[in-house]
Structures are given as C-alpha cells and as structure tokens.
Amino acid sequence: MPARRKVTIITDELREWTQPIGLVVATHGLKGAVKVRPIHGAADQLFTAGSELCVVLPSGRRQKLTIQTCYAKGTTWIVKFAEVEHIDVAEKLVGLQLAVHKDWKPHLEEGEFLLSELLGMNVVTEAGEVIGEVLDVMENPAHDLLVTERGLIPMRREFIKEVDRQKRQIVVSLPKGLISEEVPKKRRLRWRR
Numbered sequence: 001m002p003a004r005r006k007v008t009i010i011t012d013e014l015r016e017w018t019q020p021i022g023l024v025v026a027t028h029g030l031k032g033a034v035k036v037r038p039i040h041g042a043a044d045q046l047f048t049a050g051s052e053l054c055v056v057l058p059s060g061r062r063q064k065l066t067i068q069t070c071y072a073k074g075t076t077w078i079v080k081f082a083e084v085e086h087i088d089v090a091e092k093l094v095g096l097q098l099a100v101h102k103d104w105k106p107h108l109e110e111g112e113f114l115l116s117e118l119l120g121m122n123v124v125t126e127a128g129e130v131i132g133e134v135l136d137v138m139e140n141p142a143h144d145l146l147v148t149e150r151g152l153i154p155m156r157r158e159f160i161k162e163v164d165r166q167k168r169q170i171v172v173s174l175p176k177g178l179i180s181e182e183v184p185k186k187r188r189l190r191w192r193r
Contacts, residue, residue, distance in 0.1 A: 004096060008025055014062035017054035021046055022098040023077065024055075027091055032084035033069075034093055035076045042106030043126035047077045054099045062099070123170045126161060131179065134170065144168070 001024040020044075026035040036047070046053070047070045054062045065081040072078075084090050108114070115137045123131040123146065136147040137155075153159060153172060162171040 001051065014054050014064060017062055017064075017099045018102045019100050020097050021053070021100050022077070024093045024098065025098050025176050026094060027087055028078050030087045031080070032090045032104050033078055033080040034084070034090050035073075036079050036098060037076050044072075045106050046100065047072075047079060055093060056097045056099055058096075059092045065098075098185065118146065118163075118170070121163075121170050123172055126171055126173050131172070148179070150182075153179065166177055 021037055022034045022036040022038045024034045026039050027033070028035050038046070047067065049067055049069055051067045053065050053067065055065055056062055063083075064082050067083040070077055070079040076089060084093065100189075105114070118134050118137055121134050125131065131150055131153075132148040134146050134148060138147055138152070139143040142154075143156040146155060151176065159172055159174055159178075160170060161173050163169075164171070
C-alpha cells in the first residue's frame with residue numbers, strides 16, 4: 001500500500017471578517033490616504049490609530065489593513081493605512097468595502113440599538129394594539145424611520161416609549177393619522193410568464 005501524502009490545509013484567518021463598517025469613496029492627497037463613508041454611527045470606535053480593518057477585494061480575497069492616522073471630516077473619515085503609501089495604491093481601494101470580524105459589536109450607550117436588533121421586533125401601542133413588526137429601518141436626515149406594514153414611525157423619544165430586547169417589542173405612542181388604521185390585506189403573488 002502506498003504511503004499517504006500529507007495535504008497542507010490553508011485557512012484564511014480573514015474569512016470571518018464579514019461585518020461591513022464602511023465604504024472607501026475617494027482618495028485624499030498623494031500619500032495614499034482615502035475617504036471612508038462609515039455605515040453606522042460607531043465609527044469613532046472603529047477609526048482609531050492602530051485599529052485593524054479588512055478590505056474586501058473584487059476577487060473576494062480579503063486583505064488586512066492597519067490604520068496609521070485618521071480624522072473625521074464632515075460625514076466621512078480621512079484614513080491613512082500603513083500598507084498604502086501612494087495614491088496609485090489608494091485608487092485601487094475606491095469603491096471597496098471595509099469590514100471587521102463578524103462578532104464585533106459597538107459599545108452602545110443607554111437608549112442606543114443596532115439596526116439588526118430592531119428588525120423583526122413587534123410594534124405595539126401603549127394601549128396594547130398590535131401595529132406589526134419592523135420590516136426595515138430607513139435612514140432619514142432628521143431621524144431614522146421604522147418601516148411597518150401600516151406606515152412609517154419616526155424614531156423620536158415622543159413616539160418610541162420603550163424598546164424591550166427580551167420581549168422583542170417596541171412600545172409606541174402615536175398621534176392619530178400617523179399610521180394607517182387598518183392592516184393591509186396580503187397581496188396574492190401572481191405568476192409572470
């Protein structure tokens with residue numbers, strides 16, 4: 001019987017770095033800095049000197065990048081990665097997504113929630129009337145909006161009274177006319193040819 005050959009298995013340590021945190025939108029200067037548009041408000045926790053991020057290349061391969069310097073500028077961050085030393089390399093990053101490990105969670109203050117936590121929660125009034133579940137959360141310049149089957153609910157303190165993570169329930173107090181009084185009928189799916 002011939003001897004078995006050992007096969008070396010190569011594992012990609014970055015394959016679990018799948019949680020998107022920002023998008024490279026442009027270059028900044030000639031020394032390789034880039035402008036990054038963060039996806040959520042915890043950017044100040046992520047964009048600090050020495051932090052490691054992962055860029056997802058068009059081939060699907062991931063590359064770890066270390067932040068050398070960074071600062072906020074308007075709605076974007078100017079980030080200089082230690083591995084990127086020239087504008088030619090920085091230009092190849094434009095349009096690519098930055099990610100962190102899938103288990104990363106931002107530090108949340110009292111009254112702050114992740115969008116992923118709110119999706120699927122049941123919305124009820126203080127009187128106990130069921131409005132429906134949160135289908136989506138829309139970003140809006142003034143405030144985010146909870147999308148339900150009966151309408152949009154502004155994420156403002158005067159409307160959102162309680163968010164209960166254990167019960168997966170949001171208690172609201174809404175003025176008359178803000179949402180539809182009746183639950184929409186389920187639409188039948190039609191086959192297309």
